[in-house]
Amino acid sequence: MDNAIEVRNLSAWFGQNQVLSDITMDIRRNSVTSVMGPSGCGKSTFIRCLNRMHDLTPGFRMTGEIVFDGRNILTEKIDPVLLRRKVGMVFQQPNPFPRMSVYDNVAVGLRLNGGGISRGEIADVVEKSLRMAAIWDELKDHLDRAGASLSGGQQQRLCIARALAVEPEVLLMDEPCSALDPVSTAKIEELIEDLGDRYTIVVVTHNMQQAARISDSVAFFLMGVLVEMDKSAKIFTNPSDKRTEEYITGRFG
């Protein structure tokens, strides 16, 4: 199994404050990797580095390499817009375009990304994306409803469909279930497990049970340091590092 992303000696600072220290990890292609750790450990900062979401943050600086598609994405030559098309993102709070219809929410990325796509093709992509996001059956007769009129869980799946519509290679998810009820959470978790066969997914979560349920590999962060990364079964039955053991058994954090 090859790697979709290779992170080498990544360090990051907000002003004088170092938030990531010398992170090196491989993210395997077509698998689900969870990034887990207590609040403030740098997990969200880390995945936002993977599609350069910090570019406009004043005082933010990073060193090291993030190799994606054979290129270091931290160099100036990379177009962040193209990068984010290939490395999509889903956020904690579902954020569909509130007044746009369900259909347009999914189609908008295609329309913005380039001309020459026929209406028929767009309709196909919208259906395919909504199906992959496991929400087609619920919404196929309501494609004209406004994004904001959906339930929280539906909104989040709509956002996943929107991200999938532009055919990314990697999907970053920052706490995608924290704002959802248990039933919606279960749906999103099942969806992540399914999508993990076809996409490289990196999920940030502070919920370690969720990390256990959905991921193939787990990376445990603590105070900006990658403590341990391994197969989920190994992390949750016999972690190598004492700090991981203490965190997952609830002895601190």
Next chain:
Amino acid sequence: MKKHYSEELNHLKEMVLRMGGLVEKMTHDSVRALVERKREMFPEVQEMEKQVNQLHMDIDEMALGMIALRQPTATDLRFITAAMKINTDLERIGDQAINIVEQAEELLPVPPVKPLIDIPRMAEIAEEMLKDALDAFVKGDVESAYRTIERDDAVDQLKDQVFRELLTFMMADASTIARSMDLILVSRHLERIADHATNICEDVIFMVKGKDVRHQGPLA
């Protein structure tokens, strides 16, 4: 709802059943090798034990992983813990079959002390109990599990009968002691196999009903 999880649960069940099938055949073949005096059957039984040992480890590893990663509750939790306990019983049954083979290795080179009647009968009941216990596990059939447990008494009685009979042989002719002891041990192994089948049935009842029926006999 959780597709991957239910696939894992099915896979775990299949592994337990594969192991059950193996130890069933090991029990059957070890006794048949002894009764029909077929040395050539030993290697196959020993080969099956290797597979059983591998499954023993694989099942525990998988069940442990599922407890850690899936946080099973209620029915699922009882199923996974039952699978782990049944796993232990099945592995012990495999060991007992190997023990029978070892006794047979001692017995086959020398003339039989007597025709074997009760031991094949014990083996037949123990095998049926094992088969029914595994069926009850698959179907979650509590009634069948209870009925199977009741048959354990018949095996215990046969074991006592074998012992009494062989005791008379040993008292009459000291040269039969070694052979008689080997046969007594075989009956002891078969009796243990039936006990393990009983344990499996008790686990099935707990798995389905959540009710612990162990240690409730007259001796409890």
